[in-house]
Amino acid sequence: MAPPTSSAITLNINGEKYTLSVDHRTTLLDALRERLDLTGTKKGCDQGQCGACTVLLDGRRAVACLQLAVSAEGREVTTIEGVAEGERLHPVQQAFLDLDGYQCGYCTPGQICSAVAVIEEHAAGWPSAVTGDIRPEAGPPPLTAEEIRERMSGNLCRCGAYVSIVQAVARAAAVEAGAEETGEAVA
Amino acid sequence: MTTTTGSTTATGSVGTAHTRVEGRDKVTGAARYAGDLPFSELAHGWLALSTVARGRIRSVESAAVLGMPGVLTVLHHQNAPRVDSDYIGVLGVPPDPTIALFQHDRVQHAGWPVALVVAETSEQAREAAEALVVHYEEEPHDVAFLGERPDANPLDTTEKGDLESELAASAVVVDAEYTTPEEHHNPMEPHAATARWEGGRLEVVDSNQGTTWVADELVKLFCLDPASVRVRSEHVGGGFGGKGVRAHQVAAVMAATVLQRPVRVVMTRRQMFSIAGYRSPTAQRIRLGADADGRLRALDHRSLNLTSTVYEFTEPCAGVGRVLYDADAHHTSNRVVRLDVPTPTWMRAPGEAPGSFALESALDELAEKCGIDPIALRARNEPERGPVSGLPFSSRRLLDCFREGARRFGWADRDPRPGLRRDGRWLLGTGTAASSFPAGAAPSTAAVTAQPDGTFTVRIAAADIGTGARTAITLVTADALEVAPDRVRVRIGDSDFGPAMIAGGSMGTRSWAWAVTTAARELRERLALDAGIPPEGLTVRSDTSEAIRALAHKERHSFGAQFAEVAVDVTTGEVRVRRMLGIFAAGRIVNPLTARNQLVGGMIWGISMALHEEAVRDQVSGGHAGADLAGYHVATHADVPLIEADWVDDPDPDDPVGIKGIGEIGIVGAAAAIANAVWHATGVRHRSLPIRPDRVLTAGEGARNV
Numbered sequence: 100m101a102p103p104t105s106s107a108i109t110l111n112i113n114g115e116k117y118t119l120s121v122d123h124r125t126t127l128l129d130a131l132r133e134r135l136d137l138t139g140t141k142k143g144c145d146q147g148q149c150g151a152c153t154v155l156l157d158g159r160r161a162v163a164c165l166q167l168a169v170s171a172e173g174r175e176v177t178t179i180e181g182v183a184e185g186e187r188l189h190p191v192q193q194a195f196l197d198l199d200g201y202q203c204g205y206c207t208p209g210q211i212c213s214a215v216a217v218i219e220e221h222a223a224g225w226p227s228a229v230t231g232d233i234r235p236e237a238g239p240p241p242l243t244a245e246e247i248r249e250r251m252s253g254n255l256c257r258c259g260a261y262v263s264i265v266q267a268v269a270r271a272a273a274v275e276a277g278a279e280e281t282g283e284a285v286a
Numbered sequence: 287m288t289t290t291t292g293s294t295t296a297t298g299s300v301g302t303a304h305t306r307v308e309g310r311d312k313v314t315g316a317a318r319y320a321g322d323l324p325f326s327e328l329a330h331g332w333l334a335l336s337t338v339a340r341g342r343i344r345s346v347e348s349a350a351v352l353g354m355p356g357v358l359t360v361l362h363h364q365n366a367p368r369v370d371s372d373y374i375g376v377l378g379v380p381p382d383p384t385i386a387l388f389q390h391d392r393v394q395h396a397g398w399p400v401a402l403v404v405a406e407t408s409e410q411a412r413e414a415a416e417a418l419v420v421h422y423e424e425e426p427h428d429v430a431f432l433g434e435r436p437d438a439n440p441l442d443t444t445e446k447g448d449l450e451s452e453l454a455a456s457a458v459v460v461d462a463e464y465t466t467p468e469e470h471h472n473p474m475e476p477h478a479a480t481a482r483w484e485g486g487r488l489e490v491v492d493s494n495q496g497t498t499w500v501a502d503e504l505v506k507l508f509c510l511d512p513a514s515v516r517v518r519s520e521h522v523g524g525g526f527g528g529k530g531v532r533a534h535q536v537a538a539v540m541a542a543t544v545l546q547r548p549v550r551v552v553m554t555r556r557q558m559f560s561i562a563g564y565r566s567p568t569a570q571r572i573r574l575g576a577d578a579d580g581r582l583r584a585l586d587h588r589s590l591n592l593t594s595t596v597y598e599f600t601e602p603c604a605g606v607g608r609v610l611y612d613a614d615a616h617h618t619s620n621r622v623v624r625l626d627v628p629t630p631t632w633m634r635a636p637g638e639a640p641g642s643f644a645l646e647s648a649l650d651e652l653a654e655k656c657g658i659d660p661i662a663l664r665a666r667n668e669p670e671r672g673p674v675s676g677l678p679f680s681s682r683r684l685l686d687c688f689r690e691g692a693r694r695f696g697w698a699d700r701d702p703r704p705g706l707r708r709d710g711r712w713l714l715g716t717g718t719a720a721s722s723f724p725a726g727a728a729p730s731t732a733a734v735t736a737q738p739d740g741t742f743t744v745r746i747a748a749a750d751i752g753t754g755a756r757t758a759i760t761l762v763t764a765d766a767l768e769v770a771p772d773r774v775r776v777r778i779g780d781s782d783f784g785p786a787m788i789a790g791g792s793m794g795t796r797s798w799a800w801a802v803t804t805a806a807r808e809l810r811e812r813l814a815l816d817a818g819i820p821p822e823g824l825t826v827r828s829d830t831s832e833a834i835r836a837l838a839h840k841e842r843h844s845f846g847a848q849f850a851e852v853a854v855d856v857t858t859g860e861v862r863v864r865r866m867l868g869i870f871a872a873g874r875i876v877n878p879l880t881a882r883n884q885l886v887g888g889m890i891w892g893i894s895m896a897l898h899e900e901a902v903r904d905q906v907s908g909g910h911a912g913a914d915l916a917g918y919h920v921a922t923h924a925d926v927p928l929i930e931a932d933w934v935d936d937p938d939p940d941d942p943v944g945i946k947g948i949g950e951i952g953i954v955g956a957a958a959a960i961a962n963a964v965w966h967a968t969g970v971r972h973r974s975l976p977i978r979p980d981r982v983l984t985a986g987e988g989a990r991n992v
Contacts, residue, residue, distance in 0.1 A: 124409045133408065138322035139315015141523070143474045144555040148915040151474055179315035192313040196305055199883045203752030204312035205474040205523025211313060248923040255915065257474050257524050258752045259890030261926040263883055 108172045112137065113181025121168045128152045128163035130171075131178060139179035139208045143255070150254035153209035154178050160216040160253075179208035182215060191215050191271040200267035202258030210254045214268045217250045218242075218275055242272050299761040299771045300943065303879035307757045307776070308521070308750070317521045320493035321478035321552050328480070329358055331404045331541050331551040332411035333533060334418050335560055339396040339427035339908025340626045346401055347419040354417065356410035358545055362401040363388045367540050373506040375531075376499055376785070382597040382629045386507065387536045393422065394596055395628045396429075396909035397560020402537045404549055427626040427908045431592045433465070433569040438590055438621040441600050444608060444674045447615030449573075452584035456575030459584075460651045464572065464644035465974045468901040469565040471633050472920060473751075475523020476555060477562055481538035482548035490517045492535055495525040496788030498747045501781035503531040504539060517781040525751035525789060527632035528563045559901065559913035563631030566591035566601045570644040575613075580656045580663045585613035587645060593622045594629040601630065603641030606954075609722050609843055610645065610684075611664075612673035626908060632790065634891055635950040638723055639957070643895070643975060646719035646958030651971065659702065660718055660962070661688045661847075672841040680842045683871035684720060686934045687847035691718070691869040694930075695849040704969035712853035712862075715967025721846035721955035725873060725938060725946035726793045729831035730786040732801035734763065734809050735823040741773050742806075743823075748778040748798040749789040753949060754880030755798065761876055762799040762943055766806035784827075792844070792947030795876065797830070803942045804828035837940055844872035844936075844951045848889070848959040854967045859979025861964060863893050866929040866956070871936035873946025881948055885931035888952015894921040896957035897976050 109118045112135070119134055128145070131137040131154075143151030145164045152163040155177035182189045191214045194200065201207040221242050226233040229249045230240045240246060247268045248261070256264065311317035336343075348360035366388035371381050387399055400420050405411035453459055479492040488510065494500045494517070501517040504510070522529065534551040541549040553562060568591050575584035589603035604618035620637075633639075653660040665685055671678055692698060700716055701707075707714040732746040744763050750756040756776050764771040777783070787797035805828035812826065813819070849867040854860070868889050875881045898919035902911045912918060931952065937944030957975060965971050970985040 122407065122409045124413070129408065132322070136324055137315075138318060141319070141475070142321070142552075143476070144915050146555060146914055146916070148555075149474065183314055188310075188313065195313045196309045199305065199879050201312055201752075202754070202880075202883060202887060203474065203522060203524040204308075204317055205319060207312050208315045244928065248926070252922045252924040255474065255920060255922055257472055257526070257920060258884075259887030259894075259921070259926070260883055261890060261921075261923050262886050262929050265923065 106169055108169055110171055110176060111174065112176040113178060123169060125168045126164050127166040127168045127171045130168035131163060137178050137180055141205050141208055143206065150213060151206050151209040153212045153254060155212055155216055158219065160213055179212060182211060189215065190274040191268065194267035194271040198263050198267045198270065200260060200264040202260050206254060206256045210256065210264055213251060213254045214271065217247065217268065218272045221246070242269065244269065299764045300874065300876050304757055304761060304771065304877055305879065306754055307760055319475055319521045319523050320480065320491055320519065321550065323480065323491055325480060325482065325548040327547045329404050329406060329545060329547055329549045330408040330411045331402045331537055331549050332415035333399050333537060333551065333557060334401040334403060334415045334420065335557060336393045336396060336398040336400050338393055338422045338424045339429060341393050341422045341424040343391040343393060343400055344421040344423050351403060351414040351418050354410065354414045356406035357414045358404045358406065359541065360401055360403050360418065361388055361540055361544065363391050367543055369507045370509055371507060376502045381503060381531065384594065384596060384629055385531050385533065385536055387533055387540065395594060395626055396907060397628065399533045399561060402541060402551065404541045404545065429625050429627050429903055429908045430905055431567050431625065433590065435623050438623050440619055440621045441598065442602060443619040445617050446674065449584055449586055449615040449617050452615035453573060453575040456583045457578040458576045458652065458655045460572070460574040460648050460655060462572055462648060462651060462973055464570045464647060466568045466640040466643060467975060468567045468903065469633060469895065469899045470559060470901055470918060471526040471528035471562065472915065472918065473524025473526055473528065476553045476558055477529065477532055477534045478550065478552040479535040479538045480548055480550040481542035483542060483546060486514065488515045488539065490535055490539065492517055492519050493522050494519045494529045495749050495751055495790055497749065497779055497781040498785045499788050500531050500535060504535065507536065508539060518779055519749060520779040522749055522751040526634045527636065527790060533561045555915060556913050559910050560628055564901065565633035565636070566593065566630040568601055568603050568640045570603055572644050572648040574648055574652050576652055576656060578656065580652065580658050580666045582611055582613035582667050584615045585611055586617045588619050589641065590621050590623065592625050592627060594627055595624050597629040598622060599630045601640065602637035603644065605637050606641040606722065607645050608674040609672065609841065610720055611667045612669040616673055635723060635953045638950065638954045639895065642719065642721065642955045643957045643961065646955050647961050647973065650717065650962040650965065661692055661697065664688065664720055675841060677839055677841045680840045680938060680940060681936055682845060683934050683936050684845040687845055687869040687871050690934055691847040691849050691867055695867045697849065704966050709853065711855050711857065713856060713967040714851065714853050715963045715965065716849065716851045717959045717962025717966055719848045719955035719958035719962060721848055721951055722843045723792055723951040723954050725842040725844050726791060727797045727800055727834050727941065728787040728793055729829065729834050730797045730801040731784040731827065731829045732798065732805045733783065733825050733827045734802060734805040735825040736809055736813055736819050737823045738819045738821060741775060742767060742769065744774060744776045744802055745783040746778055746798055746802060747781055747783040747786040748794060750778060751789045753789060753795065753884060754877055755789065755795050757880060758795050758876040759798055759802055763802045763806050766803045767810050792949040792951065796941060796945040796947050799943045799945055800830045800941065801828050804830060844870060844946045844948065846870035846872065846951050846955065848955040850959040850963045852960060852963040852967055854964055854982060856968060856982060859982035861897055861977055861982060863927055863960060865927050868931045868952060870931065870933045870951055872933060872948045872951055874937040874944030875933055876945065882931050884948055885952040886929045888950065889929050889931060889956045890921055890926055891953040892956020893925060893960065895953065895975060896960040900976050
């Protein structure tokens with residue numbers, strides 16, 4: 100008997116359970132877009148090179164085009180549709196909206212998912228390639244524009260909205276930290 | 287019910303910052319792009335592209351893949367519906383015949399579409415397309431673009447004065463060659479189209495820069511009744527000139543017609559490098575002759591680009607000097623060579639982007655040789671009238687841009703000598719360049735409806751490809767109606783709304799704003815006279831054809847001054863842009879929030895062009911090496927510093943709203959400003975883009991000019 104080419108799986112997406120039968124070749128990205136009508140996650144290259152399909156898997160950034168849907172079973176998937184709390188936008192979404200952190204909007208869901216994780220990664224003390232002092236006891240480095248740029252570099256924006264995206268991430272991070280917003284921090 | 291527009295009068299929306307009206311949809315993932323709309327019974331098409339660069343298709347072995355799971359059909363040159371590509375499109379040019387898919391057995395470039403495989407799922411279609419065997423009779427190909435060729439065809443030439451005698455009489459001469467590589471638009475959203483027949487009408491949900499444009503081409507290609515074709519394109523994930531009629535729509539329409547069910551065709555990122563259009567590489571020779579004080583006696587700009595064997599497309603680089611500088615002898619020419627490559631197309635600032643790199647680099651070289659400041663050199667050569675046309679400028683505030691930019695950038699403190707400033711391992715330098723781009727308007731139609739509830743609906747076949755057009759039209763309409771913008775709803779991206787300019791040539795927002803202003807002003811006048819609005823609403827339509835035809839002939843352009851500071855590590859070859867400033871005179875700015883973003887985006891394209899972008903064509907296969915976003919580099923976050931764009935007041939006196947257009951000017955001159963800054967940092971002229979690390983490394987003392 101030929102081996103099976105599809106499986107019934109249950110995916111946990113944005114806190115909801117979805118049961119479906121998928122072709123084993125189906126990526127998480129295509130399952131979201133073609134099977135579950137969660138089209139907020141975008142396909143920019145389908146090769147893990149542009150970041151447009153960035154989602155959160157158990158809270159960590161992942162490109163959905165390089166995940167098979169079957170391998171996402173048992174994991175918490177968060178897509179752009181699950182970032183807001185009901186009608187209330189996430190601080191990152193609000194900052195992108197207010198500061199025009201986009202143009203065409205196609206890379207935006209990936210940028211926003213990435214930014215949500217960047218702020219958490221930074222707050223947890225993760226260093227980046229531009230962090231000066233990477234000793235654990237040094238704590239999180241200041242979230243400078245340079246730190247944001249480095250950490251967001253997996254997300255391409257061909258329109259070139261980078262300047263306002265970086266400002267939006269900085270503002271959202273400040274809002275989430277409960278700090279006074281400082282425009283100078285991103286200059 | 288009676289509604290008067292004066293009850294909540296609010297004018298002055300134009301010129302104040304407004305967040306995008308579709309912003310919430312874009313940040314929540316609710317905005318549906320072409321590949322996002324669900325259709326029942328949707329089938330998926332996957333294009334198969336040729337593996338040879340020239341030859342004939344001997345056979346398409348479709349029988350083997352027709353037996354694969356889910357495969358519905360394989361379309362190719364022997365069974366595809368016939369189309370007619372012998373027509374003139376709405377933009378006044380014949381189509382690139384390569385959009386006539388599957389009509390013959392000839393292969394005209396590597397990556398030529400040879401078949402469409404349609405299946406129930408995209409996984410099935412992809413596997414079958416990859417399994418499809420096509421046999422070719424391969425012929426020798428020529429894809430070598432190596433600069434001057436005897437068979438170059440001069441297409442577009444202007445000549446004034448005796449070049450050789452003015453060059454001979456010049457105290458200072460610059461004679462240099464500049465090259466730019468093949469560049470690709472790479473919008474983040476790949477081209478996607480879904481076609482279906484519904485109630486006797488063909489509907490195509492697409493990602494494009496003009497729905498009536500694409501609809502018109504499909505009508506003509508497939509010989510259909512114009513009223514039977516509807517193209518929708520509500521959200522567009524970037525265009526940059528590359529989203530017109532291409533293989534994906536044609537293939538989708540063919541398959542939907544054959545199968546009588548909805549078919550979606552999406553280009554892969556790799557396929558886009560072969561079938562989505564691109565900017566030709568250019569080889570440009572510039573000769574400048576000047577008096578010792580920098581006054582130009584001679585300007586000669588000869589540009590060469592490539593095109594396919596079947597369609598003539600010119601990248602008109604030499605045009606930029608026809609606007610920027612005069613000289614006693616002024617010669618410009620654009621020429622093309624035909625090679626076995628895909629046809630290039632418009633890409634953000636076609637002509638001006640690579641042309642300004644060459645011309646504005648040459649001006650910097652002339653300033654160096656004359657020993658005068660680059661801005662002073664430009665001021666010395668500021669023309670009174672169009673250098674070639676002799677026509678007056680509608681407005682020209684180039685020197686005001688330089689003055690304001692120099693003040694804000696700190697140019698006055700600059701030591702002009704190269705190679706003197708150091709910051710650790712980095713050599714530092716600054717550079718500047720001028721920028722210009724034509725300001726035009728094209729006929730458009732619009733409809734504005736007053737509803738009994740006091741709101742208004744605008745219908746216009748505009749396209750918002752990220753420009754903020756939807757928001758700009760909202761603000762312009764609100765001002766024309768003298769109401770608050772939240773009472774105006776704008777619907778775009780639907781060919782049923784009638785003819786309108788495409789999002790292109792930096793002309794979209796101006797053309798659409800003119801049409802909606804005309805309709806809205808008349809609607810306001812009628813509402814002021816009439817007692818009320820009928821239940822179905824009161825609609826006024828406009829057509830700007832006559833008004834635009836009546837515009838006086840003038841040199842109409844936006845201008846700008848670009849400034850860049852770079853850091854160069856000559857031991858690693860790395861070039862980093864540290865800051866950029868662009869000051870523009872670009873008409874009335876409708877929405878400062880989105881306009882600044884768009885201008886900065888153009889300047890980032892300049893960084894990308896100067897330092898990163900280069901498609902490499904393999905001479906042996908005729909195709910690309912590294913045709914993806916890992917092999918073709920575009921600027922990302924870490925490449926982009928804080929960039930500022932601002933403007934001087936420059937409303938166009940002949941436009942109802944004062945708009946000129948800002949879509950392209952941001953890239954013009956940006957790469958030259960960076961290259962000039964690299965010279966200032968290192969003392970080495972880089973005349974070939976991109977300024978890659980290896981080029982910086984090999985540009986040692988023995989090769990100061992590369």
